[in-house]
Amino acid sequence: MFAASKGETIMSDIKLEGGCQCGALRYVLTAPPLMAYACHCSECRRISGSAFAVSCAALQDTMEITQGELARVEWTVESGAHRYGEFCSACGTRIRHGSVPEMGVYSVRGGTLDDQKWAEPMAHSWLASALDWFEPPKDALHYDGQPEDYGPIMERYAARMKLG
Template structure:
């Protein structure tokens, strides 16, 4: 079996990373925080285990904040160009959400679900077969399963 390697980085090239395992899932988040962070209608992300992601070049800067629920979040980005690379929670859940637009191979960014549809912009129409969630999912198993089928990982 060949070794898995998926690479990515920021816009200016200062930060480069490698994933040594496929993402667990990919989703598109429509929450107002992701809209602001991405300066877009929604933010596609891939969930990876922390120990499968290595920063090979450059340094990440960090921004911390507290969400409405009281949970602590952080985002890490290239200090030179400002591109968000990943974000996570504290205490750590052992995962990162990697911004899908930073992947060199965009096929891995195919969203298996659309979250926070309750704050999606009015003009957005989700794909007919998409898994849709009004807020944050409480069970990620259906998203992981759908992503595995989409990516032919099963």
């Protein structure tokens, strides 16, 4: 079960599996993500080593590590906010990240999911920082910075994944 926008609750017995590059770490999400999005901020570009990062927001207690161990690092971003990242302790693949203190939601790196359909971004954020050559899909939601309201992204994701 997970919370959708406007106070709705969506029940689901979906279990999604994922893991790291080397196979030492495996996890199960006991509920589907709340949404998937692509972030084009300079921090996400650097962390992902790519033009943008695809993340799937999930409720805090929905990830079970079934094999291997997570390593954790914490840092402070330009705004002064504190963040954490968790990685496979064997190969260093980024698995998830979030805020410190934890706020009930974290982001799973979309590329670590076995079933990639769940990582389809419904929105692109921080487009003001996007690389010049990138053109976001016209059917995705577009944000120049951080979205103020995640409801439209969550609604679109739930409809696309047929979670409603």
